[in-house]
Amino acid sequence: MALIKDQQLSLSHAATPHIRFADWLDDDLVISDAVLTNGADDLACLLANANKLSIIAIEFETFADGRGFSMARMLRRDGYQGEIRAVGDVAMDRIEFMTRVGFNAFELREDQDALQALAKLGEVSVHFQPSADGKGPAYMR
Amino acid sequence: MYAYNQFDQTLVDQRVDQYRDQTRRYLAGEIPEDEFRVLRLMNGLYIQRLAPMLRVAIPYGLMKSDQLRTLAQISRTYDKGYGHFTTRQNMQFNWPTLESVPDILADLAKVQMHAIQTSGACIRNTTTDPFAGVSADEIEDTRPWCEMIRQWSTLHPEFAYLPRKFKIAVSGSSSDRAASQVHDIGLHLYHNEQGEMGFEVLVGGGLGRTPVIGKTVRKFLEPQELLSYLDAVLRVYNLNGRRDNKYKARIKILVNAVGIDAFAEMVEAEWQFTKGKDLRLPTAEIERVKGFFKPPNYLSVENSQSSLKAEMAAHPQFAKWYKQNTRDHKQPGYRIVVVALKNQLQAPGDVSHQQMDGIAALADQFSFAELRSTHDQNLVLADVAQRDLLSLWLKLTDLGMARANIGTLTDMINCPGLDFCSLANAETLILSRQINETFDDMDYQYELGEIQLKISGCINACGHHHVGHIGILGVEKGGKQVYQFTLGGSASNDASLGKTLGRSIDQDQVVVVIGQILDVYVQQRKTDETFLQTVRRIGFAPFKERVYGTHQRSAA
Numbered sequence: 001m002a003l004i005k006d007q008q009l010s011l012s013h014a015a016t017p018h019i020r021f022a023d024w025l026d027d028d029l030v031i032s033d034a035v036l037t038n039g040a041d042d043l044a045c046l047l048a049n050a051n052k053l054s055i056i057a058i059e060f061e062t063f064a065d066g067r068g069f070s071m072a073r074m075l076r077r078d079g080y081q082g083e084i085r086a087v088g089d090v091a092m093d094r095i096e097f098m099t100r101v102g103f104n105a106f107e108l109r110e111d112q113d114a115l116q117a118l119a120k121l122g123e124v125s126v127h128f129q130p131s132a133d134g135k136g137p138a139y140m141r
Numbered sequence: 142m143y144a145y146n147q148f149d150q151t152l153v154d155q156r157v158d159q160y161r162d163q164t165r166r167y168l169a170g171e172i173p174e175d176e177f178r179v180l181r182l183m184n185g186l187y188i189q190r191l192a193p194m195l196r197v198a199i200p201y202g203l204m205k206s207d208q209l210r211t212l213a214q215i216s217r218t219y220d221k222g223y224g225h226f227t228t229r230q231n232m233q234f235n236w237p238t239l240e241s242v243p244d245i246l247a248d249l250a251k252v253q254m255h256a257i258q259t260s261g262a263c264i265r266n267t268t269t270d271p272f273a274g275v276s277a278d279e280i281e282d283t284r285p286w287c288e289m290i291r292q293w294s295t296l297h298p299e300f301a302y303l304p305r306k307f308k309i310a311v312s313g314s315s316s317d318r319a320a321s322q323v324h325d326i327g328l329h330l331y332h333n334e335q336g337e338m339g340f341e342v343l344v345g346g347g348l349g350r351t352p353v354i355g356k357t358v359r360k361f362l363e364p365q366e367l368l369s370y371l372d373a374v375l376r377v378y379n380l381n382g383r384r385d386n387k388y389k390a391r392i393k394i395l396v397n398a399v400g401i402d403a404f405a406e407m408v409e410a411e412w413q414f415t416k417g418k419d420l421r422l423p424t425a426e427i428e429r430v431k432g433f434f435k436p437p438n439y440l441s442v443e444n445s446q447s448s449l450k451a452e453m454a455a456h457p458q459f460a461k462w463y464k465q466n467t468r469d470h471k472q473p474g475y476r477i478v479v480v481a482l483k484n485q486l487q488a489p490g491d492v493s494h495q496q497m498d499g500i501a502a503l504a505d506q507f508s509f510a511e512l513r514s515t516h517d518q519n520l521v522l523a524d525v526a527q528r529d530l531l532s533l534w535l536k537l538t539d540l541g542m543a544r545a546n547i548g549t550l551t552d553m554i555n556c557p558g559l560d561f562c563s564l565a566n567a568e569t570l571i572l573s574r575q576i577n578e579t580f581d582d583m584d585y586q587y588e589l590g591e592i593q594l595k596i597s598g599c600i601n602a603c604g605h606h607h608v609g610h611i612g613i614l615g616v617e618k619g620g621k622q623v624y625q626f627t628l629g630g631s632a633s634n635d636a637s638l639g640k641t642l643g644r645s646i647d648q649d650q651v652v653v654v655i656g657q658i659l660d661v662y663v664q665q666r667k668t669d670e671t672f673l674q675t676v677r678r679i680g681f682a683p684f685k686e687r688v689y690g691t692h693q694r695s696a697a
């Protein structure tokens with residue numbers, strides 16, 4: 001599956017973590033700094049542990065589950081600097097918004113063309129509201 | 142009104158291109174059906190029984206005459222020559238083709254319009270009082286605040302995939318004409334005891350299958366923090382709203398599940414992160430936006446009572462129209478005019494392309510080239526000089542838009558029902574036709590006074606039946622279309638949900654039952670008592686007795 005990372009097609013990168021955040025938390029023996037999480041996990045707990053992680057993969061079971069957007073936003077707001085990877089039902093029509101809220105890596109759904117997806121970034125180049133991308137609201141320009 | 146700058150224009154233009162590409166990929170089979178569905182909904186495009194339906198945003202109901210002319214042009218070019226104003230102040234076209242929508246959006250963009258977020262599980266068009274900025278009872282103009290909310294919510298990256306749709310309404314006068322208590326968020330602008338202006342924030346109101354009146358989540362919100370507070374509410378909702386069942390996904394269900402106090406605490410906790418930061422509105426920005434809503438150049442004319450009286454004496458119909466369809470204005474010498482989209486021939490809220498062009502010309506001539514749509518599916522010319530009223534009335538009469546029925550029984554709200562809507566259980570437009578035929582005596586309607594009749598074709602309640610003084614809901618029973626009556630609802634300051642009168646009524650009996658309900662009112666009312674007051678005072682028993690008593694006897 002194609003991965004877009006930091007606005008480029010990534011050719012070598014860590015595999016998407018398969019350890020679920022809840023298991024990572026429960027099991028002291030797991031030594032990993034990469035987890036898979038989704039909207040059902042305890043977000044306060046994820047935020048509290050984020051500094052121990054270098055990859056947080058947020059899973060979209062269906063594209064309509066928008067919780068991941070707020071999760072990424074809050075991770076960045078808390079100062080998390082590692083990778084936030086969108087996985088699951090991830091398609092080109094959402095990666096622009098995902099980038100804005102703080103995702104920096106996208107494991108695209110099978111049917112997606114990575115180059116076409118890259119061209120979608122910045123399709124709407126102006127923004128009315130501040131977000132994790134550091135761009136201020138319209139009135140701060 | 143607000144005018145786009147280069148920034149707004151770029152956003153809307155780029156959005157059109159984006160949607161054009163999405164449509165192209167969908168038609169080429171590159172976007173799965175269920176995914177395109179969500180993408181098109183975010184651009185206002187539904188697929189309905191007979192054709193797609195496109196909903197165009199009219200931010201807080203305000204438009205320029207040129208914009209209305211473009212809507213007329215679109216209805217001619219891409220549709221069947223008419224449009225429909227909805228209860229959320231938007232316009233719907235019932236017959237565009239899916240392929241033509243990108244072109245329609247491009248035409249709209251040329252006059253600073255779009256269809257962004259008029260549908261889908263996102264923040265919808267913010268609605269407000271159609272008399273904002275002009276009504277005599279206004280506390281504070283809501284329009285600048287609506288505009289700031291519009292900007293903040295437009296293409297919001299975090300809140301585009303909410304559990305369900307999200308609707309905000311803003312009211313700023315002593316009487317609530319925005320149905321703010323039945324919105325996901327209702328905002329009331331007012332002055333507190335210290336004389337400071339701020340918002341009371343209501344949350345969790347809504348209609349649909351679980352009607353709820355909104356609850357106060359914050360008594361006083363400093364206006365500079367409006368967006369940061371909305372941001373906190375939306376984030377709490379986005380993370381915690383139910384996603385397992387779309388009928389339980391609105392914010393009202395969350396608020397009721399955790400309780401308003403716990404919900405308020407969740408919002409406060411989240412707000413601590415955003416308050417006072419980049420979402421805090423700078424005074425300069427507030428002033429900039431307010432600058433777009435300055436009063437027009439009113440002439441300093443006096444209300445000349447004598448000439449008005451003479452005109453009324455010469456034209457009794459004009460006198461009735463004046464009384465029924467115009468309202469007090471802040472500015473001496475001016476009136477607010479409500480243009481009725483409730484005549485006998487068209488469905489409530491429908492407007493033909495000729496009427497759109499006609500009314501646009503009247504706005505140019507008489508009301509500073511602006512007009513507004515209302516949540517009860519009428520139009521408003523907000524700034525008409527009193528001395529022009531007679532000429533305006535004559536021209537409206539020619540357009541079939543001078544029916545003097547605002548606030549009366551036939552000024553009803555009506556969803557499209559089975560004629561257009563794929564979710565409908567029953568026809569609704571046939572009811573408005575029957576009602577217009579049966580109750581065509583305007584003097585009888587004046588005699589009845591203010592009555593809000595609201596009709597929905599199914600439990601989704603697009604016609605707001607729960608908050609009608611008389612509400613009618615279409616249901617299907619054993620393959621038959623029948624109608625359930627509710628009484629005692631209101632969407633105003635005294636908001637309340639109507640209660641069901643009794644078992645459903647056959648289609649051909651609906652007007653009979655309405656007549657019976659009105660009879661009870663006329664018999665029982667005290668001097669100056671409105672229909673709603675009478676229902677609240679005497680309760681349901683007399684109405685039940687009248688409606689079902691006779692039915693049972695005749696059926697037996």
Ligand code: HEM
Pocket residue numbers: 187189194226227228229233305306323324346347348349350391555556557561562563564601602603604
């Ligand atoms: C014909 C196509 C339409 C469809 C498929 C449709 C669908 C729906 C659905 C499913 C809901 C319920 C949402 C919920 O409870 O979460 C709803 C609510 C609503 N609709 Fe429509 N609608 C249509 C047309 C209209 C029209 C023409 C109007 C205006 C006259 C309208 C105004 C509203 C309003 C104000 C609500 C809000 C009620 C609430 O707060 O729950 N809709 N619509």
Ligand code: SF4
Pocket residue numbers: 556557558559562563564565566597598599600601602603604
């Ligand atoms: S109330 Fe029902 S029938 Fe009427 S427009 Fe809404 S969804 Fe359709």
